[in-house]
Amino acid sequence: MSALERDALERVLIGAYPLLAELPAPLRGDVVDAAAVHDFRDGAVVFSERQACGGLPLVLQGDVKVFKRSDAGREIVLYRVGPGETCILTSSCLIGGADYSADGVAEGALRLAMLPPTMFQRMIAESPPFRAFLFAMLSNRLTDLMERVERLAFHRLDRRLAEFLVERADAGFRTVAMTHQQIADEIGSVREMATRTLGQLAEQGLVELSRAGVRIVDAEGLRAMAVRDGR
Structure with missing residues (x-):
């Protein structure tokens, strides 16, 4: 790439991941040189279960939805990765040398910069800020996943649905433009239920x-249902 293109890519990377500005200059330059930018259309496969991990994706635009799919075709969403975040499944695969244990697809127009495994290892070894960022992300994702497991195991379906709708309302969405199947995947259920x-x-x-989709009429009523003590 030209010097102008390289400078533009560096600005985009640091804009999405400010911690990259804290890398030592030689390492930061190597990160920019090693980054391969990829574009995915909505719904395109980013990685698949049992696939070898090809590197660390840095999301620049859009989201990656990470989910598990059963043999019967049912899905459950584990988490999403947006700009400024990292995929803990990818990180664990790179650290442990394992294959992916879930699937990842693009939500919306997705653009990401892929760093090769060797660069990921260098960043861990040479950058305390990157290590702190990675461990914080692992901790936060683990907490989120434990909360999701608790909901699936102990909360009734109506409460799980109310919790999901409240989260969307708190994010500024008055209408959840999703199919019933997509909502079922989010709350760990089937479309009919x-x-x-x-x-x-x-x-x-x-x-x-x-x-x-689903228009939220009474967010406070949903909130009361979401926090009730009953299972």
């Missing part, structure tokens, strides 16, 4: 259902 439970919430005046 998600549809039935959404209908019950609609009967209670908490949501409205339409072709556009």
